[in-house]
Amino acid sequence: MIKQPNVILGNDELLVTMGRKGDILGLFYPRRDHAQHVEESLACIHTGEKLLWTNDNDWHSIQNYIEDTNIVSTKLYHDSGLRISILDLVHPEVPVLIRRFKVQSQQKMSGKFFYYSNLNEGETSKKNSGFCDSEAHLLAQYWQNYYIGIYALPEFTEWQIGKAMDTIWWTNSKYDMEDGKLQLNKEDIGNINNAAGWDLELEADGANEFVIFIGAASSRSLLYKRMHELSKMPLEHIFEKTREHWVMWLSKKHVLKMPGLEGHNNLRQELFNAYNRALLMLYLLNDREYGSFVAAPEFDSNFEKCGGYGFCWNRDTSEVVLALKHSGYPDYCDRFFKWCIQTQLPAGSWFQRYWLNGDIATSWGNFDYSTQIDETGSTLHAMDVYYRILEGLKKVEFLEEVWVSVLRAAEYLMKRTKSGLHESCMDLWETYYGVFTYTNASIYAGLMGASHLAEENGESGMARRWKKRAEFIKQATIDRFWLQEGYFAKGIINEKLDKTLDASVLGAYIPFGM
Structure with a gap:
C-alpha cells in the first residue's frame, strides 16, 4: 500500500x-x-x-x-x-x-x-x-x-x-x-x-x-x-x-545570500523559510552513525508504483553533503566519504543503492549493463569538490584517506569508457538502458576530479591520463549528443538517438560543469 x-x-x-x-x-x-x-x-x-x-x-x-x-x-x-x-x-x-x-x-x-x-x-x-x-x-x-x-x-x-x-x-x-x-x-x-x-x-x-x-x-x-x-x-x-x-541546530547555518532580490521582501522570506525547512528535513534523513542519507522515508514498500526511496544513492547524497557543507555543516561530508570508502565494490565502482549501514540494497542494477555508472562519477566529483574546499592539515589528511578509493574508481571509469562514450548502463531515472548525456557528464566530472586529486598527490602521470580521457568523453558527448536545436539529446536508447528534452541533461552544466 x-x-x-x-x-x-x-x-x-x-x-x-x-x-x-x-x-x-x-x-x-x-x-x-x-x-x-x-x-x-x-x-x-x-x-x-x-x-x-x-x-x-x-x-x-x-x-x-x-x-x-x-x-x-x-x-x-x-x-x-x-x-x-x-x-x-x-x-x-x-x-x-x-x-x-x-x-x-x-x-x-x-x-x-x-x-x-x-x-x-x-x-x-x-x-x-x-x-x-x-x-x-x-x-x-x-x-x-x-x-x-x-x-x-x-x-x-x-x-x-x-x-x-x-x-x-x-x-x-x-x-x-x-x-x-x-x-x-x-x-x-x-x-x-x-x-x-x-x-x-x-x-x-x-x-x-x-x-x-x-x-x-x-x-x-x-x-x-x-x-x-x-x-x-x-x-x-x-x-x-x-x-x-x-x-x-539551525543557528549554525551560513546566512543565505540573495543578491539581486533587494526590495523583494516576500520572496526573500519565502526562500529563507524554504532554506531552513530543507536543512531541518536533511537532518532527519541522515543516519548519524554511518553518515549516509535515505533519499526519502519509504512510502511504497511493496514497490507498486516505483522502486522505493528508502535507500541511499551515492549520486543524491554526494550533492546533499556538499550542500550542507556550503550551508555551514561540514561534518556530513567527512562521515559520508568514510562510508563511501567502506561501500566501494571490488571493481572500483559503487552500487546502484545501499541500505544506510552500507549493505547492498534491493536493486535492478545487478549486472554491468544495468548498473548506474553515474553513481561512481558523482562520488569522485564530490570528493574533489570537497577537497578543494578544505584547508591545511584537513586537506592533506582527506587526500590520504580517499586516495586508494579515487584510484580504483577512476580506473573503473576508464575501463567503461574506452570508445569515448560509456558502455551501456541504466540511466539515472532507472528507466532505460543505453548511453546518456547525464552519465557521460558525471564520468567526465569524476575523471577531471580524479585527475586533480592525482596531481595534488604527486601522481602526474595518472593525472594526465585521466584528464585526457575526460576531455575525450566531453568531445565525444558533444559530437554525438549536441543537437542543432541548441540542447543535448537525452541519449542513445535501443541504438537510436533519443532527442527528448530531458531534465537530466542539465547535469552537463550543473553539477558536472562539462
Whole structure:
C-alpha cells in the first residue's frame, strides 16, 4: 500500500511520517530505512452513537510546522462541531513520539476518546507479541529486540489487545471500538493490534486533553524506563527543550545570500523559510552513525508504483553533503566519504543503492549493463569538490584517506569508457538502458576530479591520463549528443538517438560543469 506523508519528524534514532490529518504512516527505528513498525496509528472519537476516525474525509485539516523546528501542529475540524488540535514532537534525546490531543466541541457531548494502533514490529505482522501492563498503564508490542510502547496521560481506563484479522473479528481492536467499549484483553500473539480508551466528557466549548507517548526500545526494561521518566516531565518543558534543540541546530547555518532580490521582501522570506525547512528535513534523513542519507522515508514498500526511496544513492547524497557543507555543516561530508570508502565494490565502482549501514540494497542494477555508472562519477566529483574546499592539515589528511578509493574508481571509469562514450548502463531515472548525456557528464566530472586529486598527490602521470580521457568523453558527448536545436539529446536508447528534452541533461552544466 502506498502511503503519502505530509510531514516528517524525529531524532537520531526515530523517524516518523504522518498524513495531513495527523495519522501516523511510518515509524522507523532504529534507522531511517529499517525497521518500519506501523501499519496504522491514529485517534478516533466515539460520540455515543458512532465512531469518528480522524483520517476520515469528514474532517477538514490545517497542518504546519512550528517555525524553525520539526514540531508539527495539526488542527482538525468536523462538521458536527468537534475540533481536535494535535501537537506532535519527538524528544531530541530518546526515541519517543509525544502527541498532545486537545478535543473540543461546540455542544455538550458524552463519549469516548480512543487511540488505535496496528503495529508490525520488525516489519512483520507475524509472530508479534502484545500485552497491556495495567499496573504500569502501558500497552506494548514486540518482536525479537524491537519494542514499541504506548503510555498516556491521563492513564487510559480501557484497552484491548486483539487480532488484526477479520477471521477473528470479535477480538480485533479496530472493531472492538465500534460499540464504545473495549474488552480489556491483556495479551495476544501473532498479527495483533491494540487500542486504549478514555471517557470523553465535553461541555459546550469545553476541552479535554490527552497526551500519548509512543516509544521505541531494544528491550522491555529500557522501554519501561524511558516511558516512566518522560511521563514525569511537564509537557511544556519537553516542548521547550525540543524547540530549543532545533533552533540551536539551525543557528549554525551560513546566512543565505540573495543578491539581486533587494526590495523583494516576500520572496526573500519565502526562500529563507524554504532554506531552513530543507536543512531541518536533511537532518532527519541522515543516519548519524554511518553518515549516509535515505533519499526519502519509504512510502511504497511493496514497490507498486516505483522502486522505493528508502535507500541511499551515492549520486543524491554526494550533492546533499556538499550542500550542507556550503550551508555551514561540514561534518556530513567527512562521515559520508568514510562510508563511501567502506561501500566501494571490488571493481572500483559503487552500487546502484545501499541500505544506510552500507549493505547492498534491493536493486535492478545487478549486472554491468544495468548498473548506474553515474553513481561512481558523482562520488569522485564530490570528493574533489570537497577537497578543494578544505584547508591545511584537513586537506592533506582527506587526500590520504580517499586516495586508494579515487584510484580504483577512476580506473573503473576508464575501463567503461574506452570508445569515448560509456558502455551501456541504466540511466539515472532507472528507466532505460543505453548511453546518456547525464552519465557521460558525471564520468567526465569524476575523471577531471580524479585527475586533480592525482596531481595534488604527486601522481602526474595518472593525472594526465585521466584528464585526457575526460576531455575525450566531453568531445565525444558533444559530437554525438549536441543537437542543432541548441540542447543535448537525452541519449542513445535501443541504438537510436533519443532527442527528448530531458531534465537530466542539465547535469552537463550543473553539477558536472562539462
